[in-house]
Amino acid sequence: MVAATTARRGRPGRLTASTVLIGLTVLTLLVLAPFLVVALNAVKAPAEYAANGPLSLPGELYLRGIVDFWFRVDFGEKLWNSFLISATVAVGAVVISVLNAYAIGIGRMRGRLAFLMFFLLANLLPQEALVYPLYYLSKQVGLYNSRIAVIIIFTAIQAAFGTYLLSSVFRDFPRQLLEAAAMDGAGKWRVLWKVVVPTSWPTLSVLFTFFFIWTWNEFFLPLIFLISNDKQTVPVALGVLQGDRMMDATTTSASALLGIVPAVLFFLIFQRTLTRGVLAGAVK
Amino acid sequence: MAKPLTRPHPRTRAGASARKADYGYVAFLLPGIVLFLAVIVVPLLMNIGISFTRWSGVGTPEWIGFDNYDRLLHDTNFWISFRNIGFIILAMAVLPTLLGLFLAAVLFDYVAKRIGPRTASVFRSGLYLPQVLPVAVTGIVWGWILHPSYGALNSILDRVGLGALAQNWLGDPAYALLSVMAVMVWFQLGYPVVMFMAGLQRVDPELYEAADLDGAGWFQRFTRIAVHQIRPEIYVVLVTTTIAALKIFGQIFVLTRGGPGNATLVPSYFAYQNFFEKADAGYGSAIATVLTAIIVVLTYLFLRIQTRDERLEGS
Numbered sequence: 023m024v025a026a027t028t029a030r031r032g033r034p035g036r037l038t039a040s041t042v043l044i045g046l047t048v049l050t051l052l053v054l055a056p057f058l059v060v061a062l063n064a065v066k067a068p069a070e071y072a073a074n075g076p077l078s079l080p081g082e083l084y085l086r087g088i089v090d091f092w093f094r095v096d097f098g099e100k101l102w103n104s105f106l107i108s109a110t111v112a113v114g115a116v117v118i119s120v121l122n123a124y125a126i127g128i129g130r131m132r133g134r135l136a137f138l139m140f141f142l143l144a145n146l147l148p149q150e151a152l153v154y155p156l157y158y159l160s161k162q163v164g165l166y167n168s169r170i171a172v173i174i175i176f177t178a179i180q181a182a183f184g185t186y187l188l189s190s191v192f193r194d195f196p197r198q199l200l201e202a203a204a205m206d207g208a209g210k211w212r213v214l215w216k217v218v219v220p221t222s223w224p225t226l227s228v229l230f231t232f233f234f235i236w237t238w239n240e241f242f243l244p245l246i247f248l249i250s251n252d253k254q255t256v257p258v259a260l261g262v263l264q265g266d267r268m269m270d271a272t273t274t275s276a277s278a279l280l281g282i283v284p285a286v287l288f289f290l291i292f293q294r295t296l297t298r299g300v301l302a303g304a305v306k
Numbered sequence: 307m308a309k310p311l312t313r314p315h316p317r318t319r320a321g322a323s324a325r326k327a328d329y330g331y332v333a334f335l336l337p338g339i340v341l342f343l344a345v346i347v348v349p350l351l352m353n354i355g356i357s358f359t360r361w362s363g364v365g366t367p368e369w370i371g372f373d374n375y376d377r378l379l380h381d382t383n384f385w386i387s388f389r390n391i392g393f394i395i396l397a398m399a400v401l402p403t404l405l406g407l408f409l410a411a412v413l414f415d416y417v418a419k420r421i422g423p424r425t426a427s428v429f430r431s432g433l434y435l436p437q438v439l440p441v442a443v444t445g446i447v448w449g450w451i452l453h454p455s456y457g458a459l460n461s462i463l464d465r466v467g468l469g470a471l472a473q474n475w476l477g478d479p480a481y482a483l484l485s486v487m488a489v490m491v492w493f494q495l496g497y498p499v500v501m502f503m504a505g506l507q508r509v510d511p512e513l514y515e516a517a518d519l520d521g522a523g524w525f526q527r528f529t530r531i532a533v534h535q536i537r538p539e540i541y542v543v544l545v546t547t548t549i550a551a552l553k554i555f556g557q558i559f560v561l562t563r564g565g566p567g568n569a570t571l572v573p574s575y576f577a578y579q580n581f582f583e584k585a586d587a588g589y590g591s592a593i594a595t596v597l598t599a600i601i602v603v604l605t606y607l608f609l610r611i612q613t614r615d616e617r618l619e620g621s
Contacts, residue, residue, distance in 0.1 A: 039421060046429050053436065056447050056448065060450075075461045075464075077462060118337060118341060121337060125334040129330070129331030139609075142605065147346070149555075150555075150574045150578065151595065152350060153594075154363075154590060155353050155356070159348075174341070174344075178344075178345035214334075238440065239439075241555070242555045245559070246582070256440070257440040257443060257556075271457075274446065274449075275450060278446045281440060281442070281443035281446060282439060282447075285439050285440060
């Protein structure tokens, strides 16, 4: 047995290495294939698609599909709506999370564990369990079909997660720093803004990034709450168009590409922050 | 995108180190409390309340006790939606975790060490990319690829002479659920790979050396040491993905709308139909309440298992 394994490890042969590499490359290409097929056909003339199918390289760069689709749905407006909602939610949710976590984690509120369970559950709840009352209430107060309603709702949902995470982080906040500031006569507000927030800036920026992207990607609640065209977000606008009679193969890939590009851009811009955040969640 | 999940900090080591609660901090909680009451607590309670009524959304709800729940138990669609969610959990939680374990081990243990860490991280990023897409966009991408008449898959099959294999992937009850499952594996795979590769970095190399001395093979080393050491990550991945599967809505809405028939019906879409298409808010609320109860119980069990596990490790 020992001999056998040693022998196997003894020849880490080119064969194994290249088999592993080929296998992984094929798998990764399969995972990336939908992206490639979409990109390929988003810049292809419909006639060419009809003649040569989805795998042919486009003979010329045909951007009409993308441009037409952009103007048909007023994509710029959808991007702005998505950006406005996501950015406001991210800022609001980080602020609320910091305030909550300051009281729970640093102020060591009593019943902390119960609070944490509540926040965790609030974030994990299916939105279906909130949607109808929220729909009804927002109609009562005249906020239905408004971006403000979506912003308020997601600020609460994201802040639930942020509070849960930040409270644990703040518990380990160096007490000396707090005590030193208190000695200098700083009140609780000053300690929060001058000591706690600057020190935990990296964590807060990770949270901000997550909140922004999660909100950008949301579909269910924006679908319910943003019914008029000029208020829809990118995912909602694309989602409701799916299956529309005017959507042929190349228009559909053009629309898909327009949905993919911002997401991939965020991914590239925030990759470092994101990876750090995903890891922080696991290792802690 | 899947969410990371950390566990709450274990209770303070009793007495001495715990400070006296300071009520001066309550003010900081006020905005949060108001917001959570308005957006989460009150609507959640209202939803439970509505589930005991017959209500179309206008007028006065009529109290009917447990009738909606009784109706659920006898509703084939309800049971089918949960059977379907079982398959979705298989596709979103179980398969990605198993595949992810294997891929993470190969990438971390073999590719990173023998070929180079950069190569490993390129593969990792490639596998993770679907995770960054909005769910609605994954739906559009696959809705087109799998479309029976102008979809890319059938057209490719045709061109390579396998036209006989072409199917109405999303429109045929025999294939719709399988197609959705395949899409979900594609979507979800990168998350466990990233999480497990991070976890594997914590494994003490000495454990591996000890195992080598004992003559353990690669597979034994993997199952006995690596899998054991990254158990926290495995829990987190299984629970977050299972909960995400239970809540799945966007992909179903865009890909199949629960159809054909009820072949891909899931609880959240079933609730949506009752709320907004059939104006049966009471029944929709009952479905949502059941789904919530399942998720709460699952989360509770998970935290229990996790803390018990930590205690065992600690002793």
